[in-house]
Amino acid sequence: MNVDIITIGDELLIGQTVNTNAAWIGQQLSLNGMNIARSTTISDSKEEILAAITEAFERSQLIIVTGGLGPTKDDITKETLCDFFDSELELKQDVLKRIESYFAAKGRDMLPANIKQAELPKDCIVLDNHLGTASGMWFKRNGKVLVSMPGVPYEMKALMENEVIPRAVDYFGVKGMYHQTLMTTGIGESALAAKIASWEDRIYKDGLSLAYLPSPGIVKLRLTSKRGAQDKQLIDDYFEELEKELPHYVYGKNGVTIYEAVSSILRKNNATLSTVESCTGGLLAHSFVQFQGASDFFQGGLLTYSNALKIALASVAPLTLENHGAVSEPVVKAMALGGQKKLQTTFCIAISGIAGPDGGTADKPVGTVWIALATPKEVIAERFQIGNNRTRNIEIACLLAANMLRKYLNK
Amino acid sequence: MNVDIITIGDELLIGQTVNTNAAWIGQQLSLNGMNIARSTTISDSKEEILAAITEAFERSQLIIVTGGLGPTKDDITKETLCDFFDSELELKQDVLKRIESYFAAKGRDMLPANIKQAELPKDCIVLDNHLGTASGMWFKRNGKVLVSMPGVPYEMKALMENEVIPRAVDYFGVKGMYHQTLMTTGIGESALAAKIASWEDRIYKDGLSLAYLPSPGIVKLRLTSKRGAQDKQLIDDYFEELEKELPHYVYGKNGVTIYEAVSSILRKNNATLSTVESCTGGLLAHSFVQFQGASDFFQGGLLTYSNALKIALASVAPLTLENHGAVSEPVVKAMALGGQKKLQTTFCIAISGIAGPDGGTADKPVGTVWIALATPKEVIAERFQIGNNRTRNIEIACLLAANMLRKYLNK
Numbered sequence: 163m164n165v166d167i168i169t170i171g172d173e174l175l176i177g178q179t180v181n182t183n184a185a186w187i188g189q190q191l192s193l194n195g196m197n198i199a200r201s202t203t204i205s206d207s208k209e210e211i212l213a214a215i216t217e218a219f220e221r222s223q224l225i226i227v228t229g230g231l232g233p234t235k236d237d238i239t240k241e242t243l244c245d246f247f248d249s250e251l252e253l254k255q256d257v258l259k260r261i262e263s264y265f266a267a268k269g270r271d272m273l274p275a276n277i278k279q280a281e282l283p284k285d286c287i288v289l290d291n292h293l294g295t296a297s298g299m300w301f302k303r304n305g306k307v308l309v310s311m312p313g314v315p316y317e318m319k320a321l322m323e324n325e326v327i328p329r330a331v332d333y334f335g336v337k338g339m340y341h342q343t344l345m346t347t348g349i350g351e352s353a354l355a356a357k358i359a360s361w362e363d364r365i366y367k368d369g370l371s372l373a374y375l376p377s378p379g380i381v382k383l384r385l386t387s388k389r390g391a392q393d394k395q396l397i398d399d400y401f402e403e404l405e406k407e408l409p410h411y412v413y414g415k416n417g418v419t420i421y422e423a424v425s426s427i428l429r430k431n432n433a434t435l436s437t438v439e440s441c442t443g444g445l446l447a448h449s450f451v452q453f454q455g456a457s458d459f460f461q462g463g464l465l466t467y468s469n470a471l472k473i474a475l476a477s478v479a480p481l482t483l484e485n486h487g488a489v490s491e492p493v494v495k496a497m498a499l500g501g502q503k504k505l506q507t508t509f510c511i512a513i514s515g516i517a518g519p520d521g522g523t524a525d526k527p528v529g530t531v532w533i534a535l536a537t538p539k540e541v542i543a544e545r546f547q548i549g550n551n552r553t554r555n556i557e558i559a560c561l562l563a564a565n566m567l568r569k570y571l572n573k
Numbered sequence: 574m575n576v577d578i579i580t581i582g583d584e585l586l587i588g589q590t591v592n593t594n595a596a597w598i599g600q601q602l603s604l605n606g607m608n609i610a611r612s613t614t615i616s617d618s619k620e621e622i623l624a625a626i627t628e629a630f631e632r633s634q635l636i637i638v639t640g641g642l643g644p645t646k647d648d649i650t651k652e653t654l655c656d657f658f659d660s661e662l663e664l665k666q667d668v669l670k671r672i673e674s675y676f677a678a679k680g681r682d683m684l685p686a687n688i689k690q691a692e693l694p695k696d697c698i699v700l701d702n703h704l705g706t707a708s709g710m711w712f713k714r715n716g717k718v719l720v721s722m723p724g725v726p727y728e729m730k731a732l733m734e735n736e737v738i739p740r741a742v743d744y745f746g747v748k749g750m751y752h753q754t755l756m757t758t759g760i761g762e763s764a765l766a767a768k769i770a771s772w773e774d775r776i777y778k779d780g781l782s783l784a785y786l787p788s789p790g791i792v793k794l795r796l797t798s799k800r801g802a803q804d805k806q807l808i809d810d811y812f813e814e815l816e817k818e819l820p821h822y823v824y825g826k827n828g829v830t831i832y833e834a835v836s837s838i839l840r841k842n843n844a845t846l847s848t849v850e851s852c853t854g855g856l857l858a859h860s861f862v863q864f865q866g867a868s869d870f871f872q873g874g875l876l877t878y879s880n881a882l883k884i885a886l887a888s889v890a891p892l893t894l895e896n897h898g899a900v901s902e903p904v905v906k907a908m909a910l911g912g913q914k915k916l917q918t919t920f921c922i923a924i925s926g927i928a929g930p931d932g933g934t935a936d937k938p939v940g941t942v943w944i945a946l947a948t949p950k951e952v953i954a955e956r957f958q959i960g961n962n963r964t965r966n967i968e969i970a971c972l973l974a975a976n977m978l979r980k981y982l983n984k
Binding site for chain 2: 172173174175176177178179180181182184185186188190192198199200201202203204205206214270271273275276314316341343350353355356373375376377382384417437439441442444445448450451452454455456457460462463465466467468470471474475504505506520549551552553554556
């Protein structure tokens with residue numbers, strides 16, 4: 163069963179907004195056994211919308227459209243859908259009531275443009291949007307379905323979860339491809355491919371397919387079976403083999419982050435964590451705190467961006483800073499030990515590096531990062547050379563730091 | 574002049590990777606006056622690639638293709654392009670040398686799969702990739718151009734900047750649409766639309782078009798002229814009008830973040846900043862540190878996630894915590910004052926809130942956030958009620974905190 167995803171908006175085409183909606187919709191529907199045939203982004207133009215919908219109806223059974231339903235003047239999707247389905251707008255009283263109570267709950271005034279949002283095509287099933295003012299719409303034609311939703315991500319997600327996915331699974335009775343993904347870190351795509359070449363040959367012989375999905379600091383391995391979930395055990399066994407063979411690199415499954423993997427080991431061990439960050443400026447701590455339940459193990463941290471604060475907060479000796487520089491083994495070890503002592507945690511991770519684009523030297527070029535881990539028994543440190551891009555350097559430094567703790571905990 | 578963007582990869586369709594490439598390419602090409610007609614994402618299948626390329630050649634003069642050029646077995650773009658352009662692969666010695674020196678510089682072993690990457694279609698111009706092993710390719714047909722690049726974002730970006738954009742601007746001699754965007758925060762889309770209704774009527778009469786682009790905590794207003802850059806002054810004047818009328822909401826232009834806007838005001842005032850964060854766990858500090866030159870004003874921060882650390886690090890009185898709870902005006906004010914004193918900065922922002930999904934009460938439901946700002950003269954605080962989603966609550970709390978400082982600095 164094929165799905166076409168159509169996302170409408172000039173802001174997507176000209177890249178002012180990254181299309182996270184298409185990714186999320188694709189993920190949810192493929193987890194529910196549907197095949198994403200194509201994802202198309204078009205402009206807020208009637209012609210374009212009509213052309214894209216017509217093409218999609220030729221290819222797919224389910225067409226998901228997002229965007230173009232806001233209260234402001236640039237939105238024309240609703241009128242275009244009326245044209246396509248030969249329908250017309252009518253004021254839906256129940257929708258109007260819902261919009262009124264939405265504004266009442268927020269204590270905000272309702273505007274004329276919001277009343278217009280209760281005008282919807284006669285010939286669609288209205289999907290209630292409890293988080294906003296633009297309703298979803300479910301149209302049927304010749305056994306195929308088109309769904310139109312607002313482009314605001316959390317409104318669209320709630321509509322998908324509460325309305326669209328249950329209805330679509332039921333309507334089309336789907337069962338489909340089965341995917342599982344293994345997460346690796348600390349090894350490049352080519353080197354990983356070389357290490358697992360014979361394993362890869364075997365999975366193909368078993369009728370599975372493999373994709374390498376590299377992203378900064380991480381390579382995901384996705385195994386797919388076209389036979390569906392009946393191959394779950396086969397895929398699990400293949401992944402277990404790699405987990406045993408490459409314990410330093412494999413850290414989890416199915417999109418789990420390295421931070422979640424570390425979090426659950428810390429939780430199991432009743433251990434606590436603190437951080438002392440310089441160049442990453444809080445991103446390492448936030449990477450743990452972003453997940454629910456971080457308070458089980460995360461206590462807090464010190465952001466010692468300036469050298470003065472490395473001394474004042476993390477008790478780094480001024481002479482150590484002077485002799486070795488802020489990006490050095492002795493300083494990063496002192497930061498980790500200082501943080502561990504001050505914040506009274508089982509583990510403390512410290513990071514000091516040159517994120518760039520300025521500040522590099524011949525000895526310590528941009529991308530040089532020292533990471534230290536203070537444990538109950540010792541303090542260890544490692545130097546990494548990442549790259550030239552500030553954002554990537556900061557992100558990858560955090561991944562490497564979390565992986566250092568993971569490797570230690572798994573020993 | 575029309576552009577079609579084609580991004581190849583099952584990982585994009587099933588949402589394992591968010592398509593940031595399409596957004597970035599769209600942004601760069603539209604800034605160079607090209608019109609992005611459509612952006613299409615397809616699977617790693619020969620049929621799909623051929624169909625999408627054929628359709629795109631009917632619509633556009635320039636077709637940008639990314640993905641499917643990696644060294645591993647799931648990549649078939651190169652062979653498919655040979656079919657489409659009736660060409661064949663040949664081993665390019667100069668490319669092989671570049672790949673060899675790439676591996677030598679990294680001190681890594683070259684693998685057989687990497688040698689294959691020097692095999693490229695006879696009938697294309699090879700675009701050198703200095704950051705990786707997959708080359709770009711530039712094909713011409715009937716005055717139209719197709720460019721194929723690897724999907725790794727930083728490799729693709731370097732190829733675009735160094736090779737594709739200069740060649741395309743030159744080859745097509747483009748001049749096109751002109752966009753400018755005004756950034757607003759602290760006001761919703763509908764309320765903003767109501768406030769600027771008469772302004773909006775006037776811009777339409779002047780032949781401009783307007784789009785509202787909402788994202789969490791921010792609404793962007795994009796003005797577009799089809800007459801090109803000759804309307805720069807007209808658009809500047811319209812935006813200046815709004816800036817004067819709505820100083821609390823308008824904070825910048827063209828994708829600047831609120832953190833960059835605040836950074837430049839702090840820099841101008843020779844002021845320094847520190848943060849004391851609880852529920853945001855470091856994201857506020859990182860939001861400033863992510864940009865080059867943060868050390869001009871940012872000194873560091875305290876992450877007082879646990880109550881014990883609110884006392885130990887930020888000198889919050891235990892009784893204040895006991896009487897009012899961690900998410901309260903007295904505690905967040907004490908955190909800001911404690912941080913300002915300990916870190917010796919001009920300003921200190923403190924955040925304490927209930928990010929969720931647990932921890933809410935009737936008085937303080939999930940989404941309740943207190944933010945305090947310690948200035949040289951006083952400490953001010955404000956309570957916000959954000960929403961139910963942990964990630965959004967954390968992100969928006971940081972935006973609100975930065976905006977509180979911005980409003981204070983602009984007074």
